[in-house]
Amino acid sequence: MKTYNHLYQIVITLLAFPTTVWLQILRRNYVILTLLLALNFIAATPAMAANLSDDLLKQPATEIRVSLGNSANELKFEPNHLEFEAGKRYQLKLTNPSQLKHYFTAKDFADGIWTQKVEAGKVEIKGAIHELELKPGAEAEWVFVPLKSGTYGLRCPIPGHTEAGMTGEIAIKN
Ligand SMILES: [Cu+2]
Numbered sequence: 001m002k003t004y005n006h007l008y009q010i011v012i013t014l015l016a017f018p019t020t021v022w023l024q025i026l027r028r029n030y031v032i033l034t035l036l037l038a039l040n041f042i043a044a045t046p047a048m049a050a051n052l053s054d055d056l057l058k059q060p061a062t063e064i065r066v067s068l069g070n071s072a073n074e075l076k077f078e079p080n081h082l083e084f085e086a087g088k089r090y091q092l093k094l095t096n097p098s099q100l101k102h103y104f105t106a107k108d109f110a111d112g113i114w115t116q117k118v119e120a121g122k123v124e125i126k127g128a129i130h131e132l133e134l135k136p137g138a139e140a141e142w143v144f145v146p147l148k149s150g151t152y153g154l155r156c157p158i159p160g161h162t163e164a165g166m167t168g169e170i171a172i173k174n
Helices: 002-058 107-111
Strands: 062-068 081-085 090-095 102-105 113-120 123-125 131-134 139-146 150-155 167-173
Touching: 062 081, 062 102, 090 131, 102 150, 107 113, 107 150, 131 139
Parallel strands: 062 090, 081 167
Antiparallel strands: 090 139, 102 131, 113 123, 113 139, 150 167
């Protein structure tokens, strides 16, 4: 009877062992499967981003004009409140009809957008832009897609200009 009991225990152990092993294999496969799915997702993300930017580039850009100063040499942006919608493509046309040079400085706003290009004269600049200087009579075109919603400050940092009221506000809405 004692031997019988012992054998019985061995059989139980043998039966129990494969179950644990099988569970382990299943668990391992589950981890691998999850990893594969995760990798697939990671691999799909840049492709999705590329598709997104392709779609955005096909989208006609909404034109918005801002004048830096005016012909009366008043120190202000016209208009001084700009509103954009996240995910849309814009063409911001900056002009300086005054006899003074001015800056379009909105660094936090620039951090919250994706710049496609800045065009001025016969030059096209690609990549991130933070600040633009417009000499008297100059024109520049900034093509971008706003990404991060928020309210951002705009100013002309030329000594005396910000103080005189050459400031503005740029809003990005979702
Ligand atoms: Cu100015």
